[in-house]
Amino acid sequence: MKAIMKWGLLSLCTIAAVFLMSGISKAFIHEEPDQLSLKMGSQSTIQAVVSQLPGSAIVDEENLILSVPYGRVDDYRKLAVKLPGVLKTFVVPLDKPEISFRYYWLSVKDLLHNYSHGDLGLIRTTSNYDIPVTDMLKETVARTSLYLIPGLIVGVLLSVLLSLLASIRRGIGKVTDSVHALLSGLPDFLLIILIQLASIYLTRLTGRNVILVAQFGDEIPFVIPFLTITFIPGLLIYGTLRMAIERELSQDYITTALAKGLSKRNVLLRHVLRNIMEDLLTVLPKATTLALASMAVAEAICDILGLGGYIVSPRMQNISATPTICIVLAIFSILFHILYALLGKLFVVRVGDGVQP
Amino acid sequence: MKRKTSKMYYFACAIIVVIVLLAVFGGMLKPHGLTNEDKINMITTEIDGKLNYELPPFAPNGTFLLGSDHRGFDILSLLLNGLKYTLAYAGILMALRFMVAVPLGMWSGTTGRGGVAIRAMQWVVSAVPAFLFLYPSLSGMYFGLGLNEGDKADPYYRMLFTIVFFVMVTVLGVFPLAYQIAERTRFYNRKTFVDASRLMGASPYHTTVRHILSSMRLELLFMAISEFILVLFLMGQLAIFNIIIGGSETLEWEDGLGYFIHLTTTGEWTSMIAYGAKFIRIYPYMVIETGIAFALLILALQFFLHQFKKQFDARPKL
Numbered sequence: 078m079k080a081i082m083k084w085g086l087l088s089l090c091t092i093a094a095v096f097l098m099s100g101i102s103k104a105f106i107h108e109e110p111d112q113l114s115l116k117m118g119s120q121s122t123i124q125a126v127v128s129q130l131p132g133s134a135i136v137d138e139e140n141l142i143l144s145v146p147y148g149r150v151d152d153y154r155k156l157a158v159k160l161p162g163v164l165k166t167f168v169v170p171l172d173k174p175e176i177s178f179r180y181y182w183l184s185v186k187d188l189l190h191n192y193s194h195g196d197l198g199l200i201r202t203t204s205n206y207d208i209p210v211t212d213m214l215k216e217t218v219a220r221t222s223l224y225l226i227p228g229l230i231v232g233v234l235l236s237v238l239l240s241l242l243a244s245i246r247r248g249i250g251k252v253t254d255s256v257h258a259l260l261s262g263l264p265d266f267l268l269i270i271l272i273q274l275a276s277i278y279l280t281r282l283t284g285r286n287v288i289l290v291a292q293f294g295d296e297i298p299f300v301i302p303f304l305t306i307t308f309i310p311g312l313l314i315y316g317t318l319r320m321a322i323e324r325e326l327s328q329d330y331i332t333t334a335l336a337k338g339l340s341k342r343n344v345l346l347r348h349v350l351r352n353i354m355e356d357l358l359t360v361l362p363k364a365t366t367l368a369l370a371s372m373a374v375a376e377a378i379c380d381i382l383g384l385g386g387y388i389v390s391p392r393m394q395n396i397s398a399t400p401t402i403c404i405v406l407a408i409f410s411i412l413f414h415i416l417y418a419l420l421g422k423l424f425v426v427r428v429g430d431g432v433q434p
Numbered sequence: 435m436k437r438k439t440s441k442m443y444y445f446a447c448a449i450i451v452v453i454v455l456l457a458v459f460g461g462m463l464k465p466h467g468l469t470n471e472d473k474i475n476m477i478t479t480e481i482d483g484k485l486n487y488e489l490p491p492f493a494p495n496g497t498f499l500l501g502s503d504h505r506g507f508d509i510l511s512l513l514l515n516g517l518k519y520t521l522a523y524a525g526i527l528m529a530l531r532f533m534v535a536v537p538l539g540m541w542s543g544t545t546g547r548g549g550v551a552i553r554a555m556q557w558v559v560s561a562v563p564a565f566l567f568l569y570p571s572l573s574g575m576y577f578g579l580g581l582n583e584g585d586k587a588d589p590y591y592r593m594l595f596t597i598v599f600f601v602m603v604t605v606l607g608v609f610p611l612a613y614q615i616a617e618r619t620r621f622y623n624r625k626t627f628v629d630a631s632r633l634m635g636a637s638p639y640h641t642t643v644r645h646i647l648s649s650m651r652l653e654l655l656f657m658a659i660s661e662f663i664l665v666l667f668l669m670g671q672l673a674i675f676n677i678i679i680g681g682s683e684t685l686e687w688e689d690g691l692g693y694f695i696h697l698t699t700t701g702e703w704t705s706m707i708a709y710g711a712k713f714i715r716i717y718p719y720m721v722i723e724t725g726i727a728f729a730l731l732i733l734a735l736q737f738f739l740h741q742f743k744k745q746f747d748a749r750p751k752l
Contacts, residue, residue, distance in 0.1 A: 091558045099570040105578025173588055174579050258740075262733030264670045266707070267725035274718055290715075363560070370563040374674050378711065389569055389675045403566055410562045 084418070088411045092404055099403040100188060104181035108168040113150050113157065115141040121162020129160055142169060148183040188400060198398030200387065210398035218405065221372065221383035224299055228306030229368050236311040237357065240318035241350070244326065245342055254319070261312050265305055265371040269378050272301050291380045302375035302383075309371040310364030314357065321356035325349045358421045365413045369406065384409070439745065446741035449734045457518040464511035466498070468701065474506025491717055500723045503709070504695055509720065513727055516701025520731075523679060523702070524665045530604040531661060535611035536654070542612070543619025544642050552616055555609040564606050564668060565675060572599060572677045582696070585683055596679050603668065611661065618653060622646045652746055659739045666732055673704035674711055703728055 115126065123141055127133050130153060136142045145153040154166040191198070197214075199207040243250035260268075276288030289298040325331065326349065334344045373385025380386070384406045387393050456463070466472060477488045490506040492498050500509040542548040559567070575598060576582060579591040619642075622628060628645050636644070672678070683699050695712070698705035703724055710721030 087554055087557050088561070090554075091561045094558060095562060095566050098567050100574075101571040102574025102578050105575060107578075107580075174591070176579075258736070259733070262736050263729050264667060264725065264732065266670060266674045266711070267722075267729050270711075270714060270718070270721055270725060273714065274722070277715075366560065366563050370565055370671060373563065373565055374671060377674055378714070389565070389573075391676065399570055403570060407562045407566060410566075414561055 084415070088415075091411065092407050095403050095407040096400050097185065099400040100185060101181065103184035104176055104178055105174050106171065106177050106180050107174050108150070108170055110150060110177065110180050111147045112136060112142055112144055112169040113154055114167045114169055115143065115157060115163055116165040116167070117141060118162050118164055121160070126157060126160055126163060130156060148180055148187075197401040199396060200398040200402075201393055201396055207396070210401050214401075214405065217382065217384055217387065217402075218409075220297060220381070221376075221385070223297070224302040225306055225368065225372055228303045228372075229310065229365065231303075232307040232309075232311035232364070232368070233314060233357075233361070235307065236314035237318060240315050240322060241345055243319060244322045244345060244349075250319075253315070257312060257315055257319075260308065261316065265309050265374050266378065268308060269301055269305055269375050272304055273378070276301075292382065297381055298379045301379055302372060302381065305371045305375045306368045310368040313364050313367060314360055317356055317360040318353060321353040322349055325352050355421070355425045358417050358425060361417045362414050365417075366410060369410055440741070443741045443745045446734075446738040450738050453517075453521075453731065453734060456514065457521050460514035460517050464508070464514040466508035466511040468507055468511055468515055468699075472507065474502070491713075491720070493717075494719060501717070501719050503697060503720065505697060507697075509706075509723055512698070512701030512706060513703065513724065514701070516698065516703050516706060517731075519700050519702040520666075520669075520704060523704075524662055524669060527600060527603050527607075527665045527669075528658060528662045530600060531607040531611055531665075532654075532658060534604065534608045535615055538608070539612040539615025540619050540642050540646065543616040544623055544638055544646065546620075549616060552609060552613050556613040559606050559609050565671065567606060568602055568672060569675050569677065572602065572672075573675070576677065599677070599679050603665070607661065607665070611657070614657065615650075615654075618650055619646055622649050625649075656739065656743060659735060659742070663732055663735050663739070666728070666735075669704045670707060670728055673707040676708050678702070678705045678708050703731075 115123065117123065117126070123135055123138060123143070127135055127143060130143070130145070132146045132149075133143045133153065136144045143153075143157075150168060154168075157163050157166050188198075195211075197210045200210040200213050200217075201207055202213070239253050243253045272288070273290045276290050279287040288300045289296055290301065291298060322345070330348065331344055334348060335341070339347070369385070372383070373389055375381070376383045376386035377389045380390070382390065382393075384402060387396075387402045388399060388406070393399070474490055477492075479486045479488070490502050491504050492502040492506070494501040498508045498510070500513070502508055503512065538548070538552065542552055572595075575595055579588070579595060581587045581592060581595055623646060628641055631641050631645055678698075679702075683697055695709070697709055706724040707721060707728065710717075710724050714721050
């Protein structure tokens with residue numbers, strides 16, 4: 078229970094940190110946060126407008142500039158434009174951008190208030206209009222899961238199989254180790270670019286669109302993000318397991334098992350595999366974090382509007398749903414960590430003085 | 435007995451020497467200049483009596499071995515000039531992380547205090563991908579302070595952004611590193627020679643500096659090289675998300691259309707990646723060449739680390 082409380086608290090801290098960081102753009106202001114200017118007709122005066130807007134005051138009568146409560150310019154603009162004689166309202170631009178932590182905290186409070194009322198922000202669709210994020214969230218999570226989960230599963234299975242195979246057959250081991258050494262220096266973006274280029278040349282050669290390189294409307298690339306998510310964490314897992322298997326193979330119990338007549342394959346499958354489970358479950362959280370980062374890189378390069386794409390796409394700057402999407406991705410990542418912790422409880426063989434029979 | 439030095443170790447050292455020499459003298463070795471006078475607006479050639487006009491960027495050819503950018507600057511020259519900046523930024527970030535993590539980890543490992551807090555912070559920053567902390571805040575600051583306007587951006591804000599970038603990337607790396615160092619310090623702290631030193635009246639500071647730190651010298655060196663590689667990976671990833679540090683200038687492409695390109699003034703590699711990634715479908719050679727150079731740098735460092743470990747690693751295991 079204590080452990081659950083501890084991890085729950087840490088998860089909450091992580092989500093809170095992600096939430097606070099994702100809204101930091103609000104700290105940089107380009108307009109006066111407590112002033113607005115008006116364009117008025119002849120049938121009313123600025124004094125009359127001020128008298129009807131509680132909390133406002135005249136700052137510059139000649140240029141029709143009012144002061145309003147801090148951070149409430151948008152609300153007062155909506156109110157002012159409904160008043161008789163007010164034709165239009167404007168924000169008052171600053172000479173240069175300013176940093177305001179007061180405005181940032183105010184926007185954080187507003188966001189929390191909106192969340193408590195079910196408003197999670199707006200998101201921009203491929204047709205370039207804004208809709209509530211709740212309408213798109215399910216679809217976005219499904220889109221990302223389409224390649225994230227299979228990619229991760231294939232990456233884990235492939236790396237476990239290859240590391241076992243490399244230990245059984247020395248020749249295969251030499252080849253896979255060399256490939257691993259070469260690929261582990263390859264940044265994820267270069268891998269994606271190389272796959273994209275390969276697909277472009279394949280398309281030219283065959284005259285058919287073999288691999289989709291970018292999102293076109295509802296057509297979502299699958300192969301590029303899938304391969305990236307498979308390869309990048311797979312390399313890490315393979316390297317870790319190879320070392321773990323080598324360590325286990327040098328243990329005395331392996332010598333005993335081999336001396337008793339068990340084949341190397343049997344030793345690996347019956348004894349070593351069980352004992353390297355802890356190494357696998359230790360590296361999996363890091364591998365998943367890597368997979369999520371590579372997924373975002375793939376979505377950025379392939380223009381896919383998935384969970385990562387919405388965060389990093391330049392088209393999606395200043396959308397109010399950014400903190401929501403960041404939180405969803407953080408929850409995604411934390412859920413994987415919890416899953417690995419549970420698997421650790423189930424499958425890891427614990428030895429030592431503290432272990433209960 | 436003295437360990438036999440392998441040829442591969444010498445080879446790895448030679449590669450590192452070449453990288454360092456390229457970083458130091460790259461600016462002098464570059465085949466083309468990178469000043470305003472070296473910019474090319476148009477190349478006019480006469481073929482069969484007909485004038486042929488060519489605008490940059492130029493694809494790789496006899497004059498520009500790796501092609502040119504939109505200003506007509508040779509990409510090979512940019513890469514040679516930019517290597518020192520990339521290495522310097524990664525080096526500074528790695529050094530900053532170490533400056534905080536080593537004292538913090540050693541203090542925690544020796545005194546037994548702060549271990550829970552370091553572990554908790556390590557979990558918080560590693561539980562989610564680093565870009566979730568870095569991208570929204572840095573891009574918010576980048577666009578919020580108008581740094582996307584290139585030359586028009588306030589130099590004070592540009593400096594502020596660079597400082598915040600360094601601080602954030604440092605903070606994100608400090609806790610996992612401090613945790614790792616604390617674990618190793620705890621291991622050495624239990625050793626008999628450390629106990630003996632303590633019993634003879636040595637202060638915790640003396641024990642840490644004279645015994646634990648000196649025992650961990652080699653491990654810290656391995657960690658430093660690994661951290662350097664990790665920082666390079668992170669910088670490359672952030673470049674794809676358009677978060678870069680270092681000077682840049684803005685160029686209006688297709689005059690009058692209002693389409694602006696941000697180009698690096700120094701040739702810093704991650705800035706080159708960010709620039710090249712935008713033209714991946716029109717001029718793929720830009721990002722591929724820089725990406726390959728970047729990957730080769732990482733591979734060289736990994737190879738050196740591997741050989742270095744093989745040569746000197748005799749650390750006691752936990």
